[in-house]
Amino acid sequence: MEKTVEGWKQLAGGVAAPKGFYAVGVQAGIKYPDKYDVALIYSKVQAQAAGVYTKNLVKAHPLYLTQRHLDNGIAQAVVINSGNANACVGDFGDKSAEAMAEAVAKVVSIPKEDVLVASTGVIGVEMPIERVLTGISNAGEELLSQVGKDLQGQQDTPDDGAHRAALAIMTTDTVVKEYAYELPCSQGGVIKFGAMAKGSGMIHPNMGTMLGFLTTDADVPSSVLQRFLREAVEESFNMVTVDGDTSTNDMVVILANGASGVTPSGDDMVHFESMVKGICIQLAKDIARDGEGASKFMEVIVSGVKTREDARKIARSICGSSLVKAALFGEDANWGRILTAAGYSGADFNPSRVDIFLGDLVVAQGGKGVSFSEETAKKILEQKEVQIRLALNDGEESATAWGCDLTHEYVTINGSYRT
Amino acid sequence: MEKTVEGWKQLAGGVAAPKGFYAVGVQAGIKYPDKYDVALIYSKVQAQAAGVYTKNLVKAHPLYLTQRHLDNGIAQAVVINSGNANACVGDFGDKSAEAMAEAVAKVVSIPKEDVLVASTGVIGVEMPIERVLTGISNAGEELLSQVGKDLQGQQDTPDDGAHRAALAIMTTDTVVKEYAYELPCSQGGVIKFGAMAKGSGMIHPNMGTMLGFLTTDADVPSSVLQRFLREAVEESFNMVTVDGDTSTNDMVVILANGASGVTPSGDDMVHFESMVKGICIQLAKDIARDGEGASKFMEVIVSGVKTREDARKIARSICGSSLVKAALFGEDANWGRILTAAGYSGADFNPSRVDIFLGDLVVAQGGKGVSFSEETAKKILEQKEVQIRLALNDGEESATAWGCDLTHEYVTINGSYRT
Numbered sequence: 001m002e003k004t005v006e007g008w009k010q011l012a013g014g015v016a017a018p019k020g021f022y023a024v025g026v027q028a029g030i031k032y033p034d035k036y037d038v039a040l041i042y043s044k045v046q047a048q049a050a051g052v053y054t055k056n057l058v059k060a061h062p063l064y065l066t067q068r069h070l071d072n073g074i075a076q077a078v079v080i081n082s083g084n085a086n087a088c089v090g091d092f093g094d095k096s097a098e099a100m101a102e103a104v105a106k107v108v109s110i111p112k113e114d115v116l117v118a119s120t121g122v123i124g125v126e127m128p129i130e131r132v133l134t135g136i137s138n139a140g141e142e143l144l145s146q147v148g149k150d151l152q153g154q155q156d157t158p159d160d161g162a163h164r165a166a167l168a169i170m171t172t173d174t175v176v177k178e179y180a181y182e183l184p185c186s187q188g189g190v191i192k193f194g195a196m197a198k199g200s201g202m203i204h205p206n207m208g209t210m211l212g213f214l215t216t217d218a219d220v221p222s223s224v225l226q227r228f229l230r231e232a233v234e235e236s237f238n239m240v241t242v243d244g245d246t247s248t249n250d251m252v253v254i255l256a257n258g259a260s261g262v263t264p265s266g267d268d269m270v271h272f273e274s275m276v277k278g279i280c281i282q283l284a285k286d287i288a289r290d291g292e293g294a295s296k297f298m299e300v301i302v303s304g305v306k307t308r309e310d311a312r313k314i315a316r317s318i319c320g321s322s323l324v325k326a327a328l329f330g331e332d333a334n335w336g337r338i339l340t341a342a343g344y345s346g347a348d349f350n351p352s353r354v355d356i357f358l359g360d361l362v363v364a365q366g367g368k369g370v371s372f373s374e375e376t377a378k379k380i381l382e383q384k385e386v387q388i389r390l391a392l393n394d395g396e397e398s399a400t401a402w403g404c405d406l407t408h409e410y411v412t413i414n415g416s417y418r419t
Numbered sequence: 420m421e422k423t424v425e426g427w428k429q430l431a432g433g434v435a436a437p438k439g440f441y442a443v444g445v446q447a448g449i450k451y452p453d454k455y456d457v458a459l460i461y462s463k464v465q466a467q468a469a470g471v472y473t474k475n476l477v478k479a480h481p482l483y484l485t486q487r488h489l490d491n492g493i494a495q496a497v498v499i500n501s502g503n504a505n506a507c508v509g510d511f512g513d514k515s516a517e518a519m520a521e522a523v524a525k526v527v528s529i530p531k532e533d534v535l536v537a538s539t540g541v542i543g544v545e546m547p548i549e550r551v552l553t554g555i556s557n558a559g560e561e562l563l564s565q566v567g568k569d570l571q572g573q574q575d576t577p578d579d580g581a582h583r584a585a586l587a588i589m590t591t592d593t594v595v596k597e598y599a600y601e602l603p604c605s606q607g608g609v610i611k612f613g614a615m616a617k618g619s620g621m622i623h624p625n626m627g628t629m630l631g632f633l634t635t636d637a638d639v640p641s642s643v644l645q646r647f648l649r650e651a652v653e654e655s656f657n658m659v660t661v662d663g664d665t666s667t668n669d670m671v672v673i674l675a676n677g678a679s680g681v682t683p684s685g686d687d688m689v690h691f692e693s694m695v696k697g698i699c700i701q702l703a704k705d706i707a708r709d710g711e712g713a714s715k716f717m718e719v720i721v722s723g724v725k726t727r728e729d730a731r732k733i734a735r736s737i738c739g740s741s742l743v744k745a746a747l748f749g750e751d752a753n754w755g756r757i758l759t760a761a762g763y764s765g766a767d768f769n770p771s772r773v774d775i776f777l778g779d780l781v782v783a784q785g786g787k788g789v790s791f792s793e794e795t796a797k798k799i800l801e802q803k804e805v806q807i808r809l810a811l812n813d814g815e816e817s818a819t820a821w822g823c824d825l826t827h828e829y830v831t832i833n834g835s836y837r838t
Contacts, residue, residue, distance in 0.1 A: 058762030058770040058786075088758055088770075090787040123755025124788035248759055322741070323833055330834025336542025339507055340667055343477030351477040351507070367477075368509040369543035408827045414742055415749025 008181045008275070014162030015194035017180030018217035020044040020259030022150075024142045025164030028135025030128055031083030031121065036168035038135035041078040041213060042108055042143050047257035048219075049075035050226035051116070052233045053250065060249040061086045061093030062117040065101060069113050073222025075255055076114040078213060079104045079136060080169050082198070084127045086119040087248040096127040103133045107140025118211050120171055120198060120249050166196040169211055172413060173198050177286045179279060183271055189262035191218040193275055197283040199240075199250075199290075209247035210237055212283055218272060219258035228276045229254050236280035239312065239401040240288045241320040252280070288319075288402035293409030296328055297385045299402055302342075306395035310347035317345030318388065319403030328386060329405035333377035335363040338388060349392050357389040427600045427694070433581035434613035436599030437636035439463040439678030441569075443561045444583030447554025449547055450502030450540065457554035458584035460497040460632060461527055461562050466676035467638075468494035469645035470535070471652045473669040480505050480512030481536040484520060485670060488532050492641025494674055495533040497632060498523045498555060499588050501617070503546045505538040506667040515546040522552045526559025537630050539590055539617060539668050585615040588630055591832060592617050596705045598698060602690055608681035610637040612694055616702040618659075618669075618709075628666035629656055631702055637691060638677035647695045648673050655699035658731065658820040659707045660739040671699070707821035712828030715747055716804045721761075722817035723810050729766035730818035736764030737807065738822030747805060748824035752796035754782040757807060768811050776808040 016023040021043050025036040051070050053063055069075065079100050086093050097117050105112040119127075146159055166178040177197040184190050199210035214229075233252055254276065264272045289297045300318045305311035318324055321341035327334040335356045343351060356364040359380040363372050380386065435442040440462050444455040470489050472482055488494065498519050505512050516536050524531040538546075565578055585597040596616040603609050618629035633648075652671055673695065683691045708716045719737045724730035737743055740760035746753040754775045762770065771786040778799040782791050799805065 056759060056762040057764075057766075057768065058758050085755070088755060088783070088787050090771075090785070093787075123753075123759065124783065248755075248762060322829075326830055326833030329830060332834065334542075336504070336507060336667075339477050340475060340542065343475040343667060345476075347476075349476065352509075364507065364543065366509065368507050368512075406830055406833075408830050410741075411745055411748060411825055411827050411830060414745030414825075415751065 008278070011180040011182055011192065013180050013194065014166055014178040015041050015196050015213055015215045016159070016162035017194040018192040018215050018257070018259065020217060020257050021194060021215045022143050022146045022161065023165040024139045024146070024161040025166070025168035026135050026139045026142070028081070028131050030081055030131060035083070036164050037081055037083045038132065038139055039080040039165035039168035040104065040136065040139040040143055041165065041215065043076050043255055043257040044147065045257050045259065046074050046076050046114060047255040048073060048222040048225055049253060049255045050222055050229045051251055051253040052229055054247060056248050058088065058248045060119060061089070062097040062119050063249065063251065064094070065097040066116045066118065066251060069101070069116055074114060075116050076110045077104050077108060078116040078118065078253065078255070080118040080211060081132055082120050082169055082171050084119060084121040084125060085123045085249050086127050087123040089124060089126050092126050096129045099129055099133060100136060103136040104140060107137055108144065116253060118249070118251055120169065120209060120211055123248060162194065169196065169198040171198060172292055173290055175286065175290045177283055179282060181275065181279070183275055185262055185264060185268040187262070187265065187268050189260060191216060191260050191262050191264060191272065193279060195279045195283060197287060199287040210250045210287060212237065212252035212280065214254040214276065214279060216254070216256045217258065217260035218256050219260070219263040220256045220272065225254050225256055228273050232277040232280040235277060236284035239316060239399065240284045241316055241401065241403050285402050288404050291404030292413045293407040294404030295407050296405040297402070298328055298388060298404060299385070299400060300388045301398065301400045302390045302392065303398035304392040304394055305347065305349060305397045308397040308399060310349065311397045311399035312401070313345040313347040314342045314349070314390065315399045315401035317341045319401040322406055325403065325406035328381065329407050331378060331381035333358055333363055333374065333381060335369065338390070339364065339367070342390065349394050353393040355391040355393065359387055427697070430599035430601055430611065432599050432613065433585055433597040434460050434615050434632055434634045435578070435581035436613040437611040437634050437676070437678065439636060439676050440613060440634045441562050441565050441580065442584040443558045443565070443580040444585070444587035445554050445558045445561070447500070447550050449500060449550055455583050455587035456500055456502045457551065457558055458499045458587035459523065459555065459558040459562055460584065460634065462495050462674055462676040463566065464676050464678065465493050465495050465533060466674040467492060467641040467644055468672060468674045469641055469648050470670055470672040471648055473666060475667050477507065477667045479538060479668040480508070481516040481538050482668065482670065483513070484516040485535045485537065488520070488535055493533060494535050495529045496523050496527060497535040497537065497672065497674070499537040499630060500551055501539050501588055501590050503538060503540040503544060504542045504668050505546050506542045508543060508545050511545050515548045518548055518552060519555060522555040523559065526556055527563065535672060537668070537670055539588065539628060539630055542667060581613065588615065588617040590617060591711055592709055594705065594709045596702055598701060600694065600698070602694055604681055604683060604687040606684065606687050608679060610635060610679050610681050610683060610691065612698060614698045614702060616706065618706040629669045629706060631656065631671035631699065633673040633695065633698060635673070635675045636677065636679035637675050638679070638682040639675045639691065644673050644675055647692045651696040651699040654696060655703035658735060658818065659703045660735055660820065660822045704821050707823050710823030711832045712826040713823030714826050715824040717747055717807060717822050717824070718804070719807045719820045719822070720817065721809045721811065723812045723814055724766070724768060724816045725814035727816040727818060729768065730816045731820070732764040732766040733761045733768070733809065734818045734820035736760045738820040741825055744822065744825035747800065748826050750797060750800035752777055752782055752793065752800060754788070757809070758783065758786070761809060768813050772812040774810040774812065778806055
């Protein structure tokens with residue numbers, strides 16, 4: 001359960017690490033006076049782009065705009081605000097999203113249709129749109145000045161703009177989620193990746209209040225990005241659950257601007273795909289670790305299942321069970337709750353073949369309890385990161401999901417969020 | 420949100436109120452020394468019977484026995500223990516359930532196949548079967564002595580056996596759930612009903628750790644009981660959610676022994692059916708009120724939906740949302756979370772037509788927020804019982820679900836249940 005992906009060279013610079021990308025975060029005072037709350041990502045040239053969105057029937061206003069603007073698979077900028085979800089406020093919400101895209105288009109001089117918009121925060125409250133637009137204008141100016149310095153070769157010390165962007169998308173997050181990597185290609189050249197995400201409550205399969213942004217300077221067409229991103233999301237963000245609620249606002253987008261000059265093929269394309277997935281998994285695990293009020297991280301690995309879909313259902317069901325989460329908090333080796341959560345997942349399996357492990361300790365075998373050392377179990381459960389494994393011995397497929405414990409702090413945070 | 424069903428005459432005596440039924444509860448020391456933990460219900464004659472069971476793929480051992488014994492639609496006794504679920508312990512579990520049925524059959528001299536068995540408690544731990552069998556033997560002796568006294572007309576003061584039975588099936592319940600009613604029939608005669616239930620955590624649609632037992636002295640065939648019970652469960656126990664977990668052990672059974680001499684027909688049969696449903700709803704609401712750690716009860720009424728199934732999905736999704744539950748605990752009029760939970764329920768509706776009410780206060784209209792008095796909202800949310808209504812204005816169907824808030828106490832209880 002490493003923090004960074006093994007063998008990959010990590011870079012500074014977050015979403016602005018890939019060539020031709022720039023990012024800033026500013027304080028627009030949307031909800032709090034001293035919080036970064038508007039983020040802007042910009043590519044010097046039009047980028048191939050793809051997105052995956054919340055499956056909630058109730059969608060925030062910017063979602064519709066972004067989906068429309070991504071119809072042609074091209075984007076050049078992304079603006080994100082925290083502090084207000086711009087959801088469920090009627091026409092005003094559509095107009096607000098539109099105004100945000102227009103403001104970006106104007107300040108960096110690109111077509112409005114190449115701007116994507118994302119929001120996160122409280123639902124059902126109108127955006128303080130004037131403050132947001134002022135924020136965008138300031139962000140745009142700063143971004144242009146970055147581009148200018150870059151052109152003049154004055155960009156010696158790395159700018160903290162991308163880091164401020166990653167701060168600006170946070171809500172109840174306690175940890176900034178930001179990465180950059182490079183992939184040296186066997187065909188020559190180097191591809192860079194940048195990424196940032198937010199999410200800590202309302203996280204669930206289907207991307208409850210989760211925003212993720214990936215940038216790369218590879219030259220990869222939108223259709224391929226779309227396929228890679230969809231599969232990556234299935235195995236990453238959709239395998240994280242904090243509280244079972246899925247949100248109105250969530251999206252993951254990827255922009256590939258080709259500025260590296262590398263068009264990956266063969267093995268390099270395979271590596272490209274696995275890096276997209278690996279980065280998404282890393283962000284997803286960060287989100288689970290940062291679950292609202294979480295004191296422990298859990299990884300649930302389910303193997304030996306007839307179908308991949310069933311393996312995913314079981315892994316997610318266990319991660320999402322309030323009783324498993326509370327038992328984890330209480331450091332109680334209550335494997336009965338684990339098997340029960342598998343049982344109501346809707347997946348098909350033979351309960352009498354299931355082996356259950358906490359870390360390396362077997363606690364149930366063939367669907368029934370075995371005698372185990374409660375002391376050893378306690379030591380495993382006392383760790384900050386706990387691995388639960390189920391071997392179903394019923395097929396060849398497997399899946400991994402991530403979650404966190406259910407704590408008093410979660411109740412406190414969510415009993416007082418809006419006001 | 421009344422505690423008893425309006426217009427129905429309530430009786431004392433719980434499950435033993437209908438003619439020819441007897442019940443006792445004893446202390447067998449299964450988990451705690453001074454807790455009633457074995458309950459026995461007995462009918463002087465064979466009764467028509469029907470059952471509805473958990474949909475969890477992982478089923479406790481007694482479930483299989485009870486399903487088998489109910490194949491012929493006949494039962495004469497039900498034995499229930501708390502303190503141990505008799506689930507996920509392999510062959511020993513099947514043998515334990517078998518031994519419990521045999522012990523009952525022996526002590527009250529009926530065929531083993533007419534005994535139903537139910538258990539509730541910790542999963543994956545072998546039953547202390549010797550203690551349980553001794554308990555059953557004691558319970559049977561006491562029950563026979565009740566029958567004897569009854570025959571001799573010595574049963575002047577109502578026996579508290581049924582009440583002890585209701586106590587014996589409780590686990591983390593804080594309130595005993597026990598009722599009896601009578602239905603005067605227009606065709607002449609009186610039908611009596613008795614009922615008891617347990618459940619407070621792990622409650623969810625599909626009957627998470629919920630046990631319910633209904634008795635009646637009406638003469639109604641098993642096939643009709645089965646149909647009435649299934650429909651009643653759909654609108655009662657399956658509309659309650661405390662924490663989203665469904666259990667391995669749950670069942671609701673009804674026994675009708677015909678001892679009243681009344682075979683209801685016409686209007687009386689309609690009343691009989693609605694009493695079965697009404698009693699199930701009353702028990703279900705009691706369970707939600709008694710949700711583990713709950714400080715508030717919520718009733719969610721969803722109307723104007725295209726299909727009944729969608730209405731149920733939405734109502735259950737709202738009741739089951741951790742964020743809605745935490746907002747209720749925090750007395751925060753966060754209607755965005757309510758609409759969001761409707762949105763991910765899987766039901767089909769038009770979000771822009773939804774009106775949302777807290778009590779009588781409209782907080783959203785046409786899918787967007789309206790300005791409302793936070794003070795009034797606070798007053799509504801401060802109540803112990805809160806009603807949330809959604810008018811979807813999109814069809815003719817409706818549904819009601821019940822739940823409770825998510826509290827620090829829930830986390831405490833479930834962080835330390837097993838040990």
